[in-house]
Amino acid sequence: MPDYPKPAWDFHGGLHIDGHKSESLATPLREAKIPASLTLPLQQHIGLAAEPVVQVGDEVLKGQLIARASDYVSANLHAPTSGRVTEIAERPIAHPSGLSAQCVVIQSDGQDRWTELPEPIADFREADPADLRERLRWAGIVGLGGAVFPTNVKTNTTGRTVDTLIINAAECEPYITCDDRLMRDHPGDVIDGALILQHIVSAARVLIGIEDNKPEAIAALQADIDTRGLDEVKLVVVPSKYPSGGEKQLIYLLTGIEVPSRGLPLEVGILCQNVATSAAIADAVLRGRPLISRIVTLTGKGIRQPGNLRVTIGTPIRDLVEEMGGYTGQAHRLIMGGPMMGFALGSDELPVVKGSNCFIAASREEIPDPLAASPCIRCGECVKVCPAQLLPQQLYWYARSRDFDKTQDHSLFDCIECGCCAYVCPANIPLVHYYRFAKTEIWAGERERGKADHARRRHEFHEARLKRLEEERQARLRKKKEALGKKSAAGGDPKKAAIEAAMKRVAAKKAAQGQEPSPEQARDQEKEA
Amino acid sequence: MHFPITSSPHLQGGNAIRSVMGQVLLALVPGTVALWWYFGWGVVINVALAGVTAVAAEWLVLKLRKRDPWPAVSDLSALVTAWLLALALPPLLPWWQTLVGSLFAIVLVKQLFGGIGFNPFNPAMAAYAFLLISFPADMTHWLQPSVLTGENLPLQETLQAIFQGTAVLGAQWDAISGATPLDHMRTELSRNLMISEIRQSPVWGDFGGLGWEWVGNWFLLGGLFLIWRGVISWRIPVSMLAALLLIAGMFWAVDPQTHPFPAFHLFSGAAILGAFFIATDPVSASTTPRGQLIYGALIGLLVFAIRTWGGYPDAVAFAVLLMNMAAPTIDHYTQPRVFGAREEDHG
Numbered sequence: 001m002p003d004y005p006k007p008a009w010d011f012h013g014g015l016h017i018d019g020h021k022s023e024s025l026a027t028p029l030r031e032a033k034i035p036a037s038l039t040l041p042l043q044q045h046i047g048l049a050a051e052p053v054v055q056v057g058d059e060v061l062k063g064q065l066i067a068r069a070s071d072y073v074s075a076n077l078h079a080p081t082s083g084r085v086t087e088i089a090e091r092p093i094a095h096p097s098g099l100s101a102q103c104v105v106i107q108s109d110g111q112d113r114w115t116e117l118p119e120p121i122a123d124f125r126e127a128d129p130a131d132l133r134e135r136l137r138w139a140g141i142v143g144l145g146g147a148v149f150p151t152n153v154k155t156n157t158t159g160r161t162v163d164t165l166i167i168n169a170a171e172c173e174p175y176i177t178c179d180d181r182l183m184r185d186h187p188g189d190v191i192d193g194a195l196i197l198q199h200i201v202s203a204a205r206v207l208i209g210i211e212d213n214k215p216e217a218i219a220a221l222q223a224d225i226d227t228r229g230l231d232e233v234k235l236v237v238v239p240s241k242y243p244s245g246g247e248k249q250l251i252y253l254l255t256g257i258e259v260p261s262r263g264l265p266l267e268v269g270i271l272c273q274n275v276a277t278s279a280a281i282a283d284a285v286l287r288g289r290p291l292i293s294r295i296v297t298l299t300g301k302g303i304r305q306p307g308n309l310r311v312t313i314g315t316p317i318r319d320l321v322e323e324m325g326g327y328t329g330q331a332h333r334l335i336m337g338g339p340m341m342g343f344a345l346g347s348d349e350l351p352v353v354k355g356s357n358c359f360i361a362a363s364r365e366e367i368p369d370p371l372a373a374s375p376c377i378r379c380g381e382c383v384k385v386c387p388a389q390l391l392p393q394q395l396y397w398y399a400r401s402r403d404f405d406k407t408q409d410h411s412l413f414d415c416i417e418c419g420c421c422a423y424v425c426p427a428n429i430p431l432v433h434y435y436r437f438a439k440t441e442i443w444a445g446e447r448e449r450g451k452a453d454h455a456r457r458r459h460e461f462h463e464a465r466l467k468r469l470e471e472e473r474q475a476r477l478r479k480k481k482e483a484l485g486k487k488s489a490a491g492g493d494p495k496k497a498a499i500e501a502a503m504k505r506v507a508a509k510k511a512a513q514g515q516e517p518s519p520e521q522a523r524d525q526e527k528e529a
Numbered sequence: 530m531h532f533p534i535t536s537s538p539h540l541q542g543g544n545a546i547r548s549v550m551g552q553v554l555l556a557l558v559p560g561t562v563a564l565w566w567y568f569g570w571g572v573v574i575n576v577a578l579a580g581v582t583a584v585a586a587e588w589l590v591l592k593l594r595k596r597d598p599w600p601a602v603s604d605l606s607a608l609v610t611a612w613l614l615a616l617a618l619p620p621l622l623p624w625w626q627t628l629v630g631s632l633f634a635i636v637l638v639k640q641l642f643g644g645i646g647f648n649p650f651n652p653a654m655a656a657y658a659f660l661l662i663s664f665p666a667d668m669t670h671w672l673q674p675s676v677l678t679g680e681n682l683p684l685q686e687t688l689q690a691i692f693q694g695t696a697v698l699g700a701q702w703d704a705i706s707g708a709t710p711l712d713h714m715r716t717e718l719s720r721n722l723m724i725s726e727i728r729q730s731p732v733w734g735d736f737g738g739l740g741w742e743w744v745g746n747w748f749l750l751g752g753l754f755l756i757w758r759g760v761i762s763w764r765i766p767v768s769m770l771a772a773l774l775l776i777a778g779m780f781w782a783v784d785p786q787t788h789p790f791p792a793f794h795l796f797s798g799a800a801i802l803g804a805f806f807i808a809t810d811p812v813s814a815s816t817t818p819r820g821q822l823i824y825g826a827l828i829g830l831l832v833f834a835i836r837t838w839g840g841y842p843d844a845v846a847f848a849v850l851l852m853n854m855a856a857p858t859i860d861h862y863t864q865p866r867v868f869g870a871r872e873e874d875h876g
Contacts, residue, residue: 011868012868259869263869318530331530331532339538343537346531348532370535370541383865387868389867391817391865394864411867414868418538432536
């Protein structure tokens with residue numbers, strides 16, 4: 001491994017873990033077969049699920065929009081191949097809790113015919129950034145590093161100046177090599193995407209952060225940068241240390257700037273994007289293609305021929321495993337993502353989604369069954385490795401005793417769930433699990449509080465409205481009485497006047513009741529309130 | 530194909546409490562051998578007695594609590610507690626006192642609070658304090674080091690003394706036993722003697738008591754091993770010893786005739802053992818980096834204060850127990866700065 005100049009900054013903690021990268025890098029990138037049936041979850045991104053724009057029975061072409069973003073933070077979904085929509089229904093999806101969700105199922109016609117695509121924007125430097133962002137929105141591009149946040153939203157700088165664009169090529173998790181493969185085989189796409197992003201946010205410079213365990217990728221990118229003579233694009237090689245690919249960690253490594261706690265990089269003039277996202281952006285802008293495929297690593301001792309595949313979104317994992325020669329018989333656990341932050345899948349029949357970067361079919365030796373946890377002895381190993389500089393042992397203590405206020409005092413929400421603490425814990429405590437539990441409990445509590453507040457406001461408004469109506473009625477009656485009093489004082493038959501008054505009272509009462517708004521009106525009023 | 534679901538991270542680095550405790554035991558070996566060298570078989574017998582009692586007690590309590598005793602017993606923590614307690618006991622302490630102390634440490638201070646990880650006090654030191662208060666005469670009557678008496682008591686007689694009482698030794702007992710150097714210094718100072726006069730006595734070596742003064746080095750060796758292995762942090766031992774040296778140095782500088790010179794404090798009693806092995810007990814100590822510095826330094830100051838003005842000759846146990854109580858408060862006020870914390874987040 002060549003020596004690279006060390007970056008000037010280093011984040012606290014982190015781990016040096018065996019990379020296990022070579023296994024899946026031994027074979028070149030291959031194209032996976034398009035399966036007979038593709039399952040496309042409507043939600044493959046952060047935000048609201050997309051709304052289907054096709055119906056069961058519709059013929060679709062490759063690249064045709066099948067579900068559109070239902071909100072600002074949502075993402076379009078396109079048909080990954082041509083065929084017929086056979087179902088729009090709940091299907092099991094790749095989710096940590098093994099949930100099901102609405103999916104569009106497409107039966108491939110085997111012809112893989114493209115729909116009419118939008119014009120490429122070859123001269124993107126002349127294009128309006130808003131048009132480019134619109135193109136990203138159309139293409140359904142989301143962060144492919146795992147966060148799957150809609151890219152057109154992330155690149156909306158809302159008037160803030162972006163000084164530095166950072167391309168995250170660290171790929172710090174063990175086993176995953178899809179970004180490495182992409183950079184080796186398609187360095188031009190990565191750089192194109194970076195330049196497009198740079199233009200969109202008008203960043204002064206572009207830094208590409210990459211770990212030193214990828215010399216081939218480094219060489220490929222550097223060669224591309226040199227041929228184009230790009231002065232404003234710099235490749236920064238960082239030492240291999242997990243989690244250098246954490247957004248805040250990489251930003252600190254490259255710039256020495258700490259992204260404020262619970263804040264966004266934009267606040268410090270930085271935008272960070274993953275390399276695979278960058279390549280997808282190049283595809284969308286320069287070729288007018290939506291995001292319908294991605295590179296996926298298949299590795300682990302449970303897979304016969306580990307390697308990387310270009311995979312059509314919606315392909316069942318099982319098909320990919322078959323493509324790699326099938327299971328070895330050692331496959332004991334299936335992980336999507338890396339072994340540190342990825343989640344275990346219960347079945348291999350789930351479809352590949354935009355965020356699927358890696359599948360590990362791990363043997364019992366690679367990923368042993370969790371050992372029984374024993375009590376925390378507060379040894380402080382976790383403090384040494386926490387890249388967020390938290391006190392994991394204290395957070396654990398408070399999460400365990402459901403003292404959620406205290407967990408927030410100890411900055412629970414700065415936890416990036418990288419898992420370093422649990423990795424080093426001599427008591428084998430699933431620490432991250434406790435933090436996730438505390439976070440979800442706090443969110444649930446906040447939702448409950450929100451609901452309760454809403455109900456209380458409604459109730460108060462309801463009371464106020466009843467009071468107002470009663471006052472109005474009283475006022476009206478008083479006026480009538482006064483008017484009547486004046487009349488009777490002016491003379492006339494007192495008996496007749498009394499009957500008249502009684503009838504008026506009844507009429508007034510009726511009128512008052514009639515004025516009482518219907519429940520729908522009341523709700524509208526409350527909404528306005 | 531179907532797979533089991535577990536929570537991330539899916540990798541485990543292979544650290545284990547057993548290996549932490551095992552390394553502590555290993556680090557105790559040189560100091561224990563040194564104690565044996567100077568004070569004879571009583572040291573080893575105490576360690577064995579306390580160890581067997583502690584492990585048996587832990588096993589029994591966990592059985593009573595209807596828990597699987599194996600994980601707790603095999604983590605070696607009871608053995609560490611027992612070993613540390615045994616090192617603090619006089620070598621010829623009656624066997625049943627060692628037993629009671631060991632039981633007190635494991636049953637009352639450790640298991641009644643919930644077992645490993647839940648004890649607010651250092652079990653070994655709580656038991657030491659308990660024994661010291663209950664049996665002050667036996668607990669302060671030490672053997673003289675062999676460098677003074679010529680040779681160690683043979684194994685046979687040591688066993689007799691421990692199990693049948695020191696009376697079996699007859700007149701020999703008075704000849705070979707005496708006060709610890711700290712106790713000696715204390716008594717003589719209370720008789721208004723000057724340090725220069727006190728140090729005329731043959732019990733003194735270059736730094737502390739003859740023989741005694743060299744034991745600390747071996748514990749220091751073990752302590753450095755623990756720091757090198759990352760089992761303990763340097764913060765507590767360094768801040769504790771630095772604070773002890775600093776305050777002892779200040780008083781010595783002002784009046785060297787009534788205050789022993791700083792190295793005396795360092796190489797007498799349990800200062801070094803305490804700094805590396807006792808104050809660093811992670812369960813009962815402060816856990817934040819800054820907190821550990823404060824925690825250690827305050828133990829150092831308390832050790833000096835109790836040795837100088839308190840009612841007991843050595844002070845490590847009391848200083849550690851007092852600071853155990855303060856640890857949660859220290860932790861509360863010394864949270865480290867979180868990555869990216871804004872200025873206004875920290876008042």
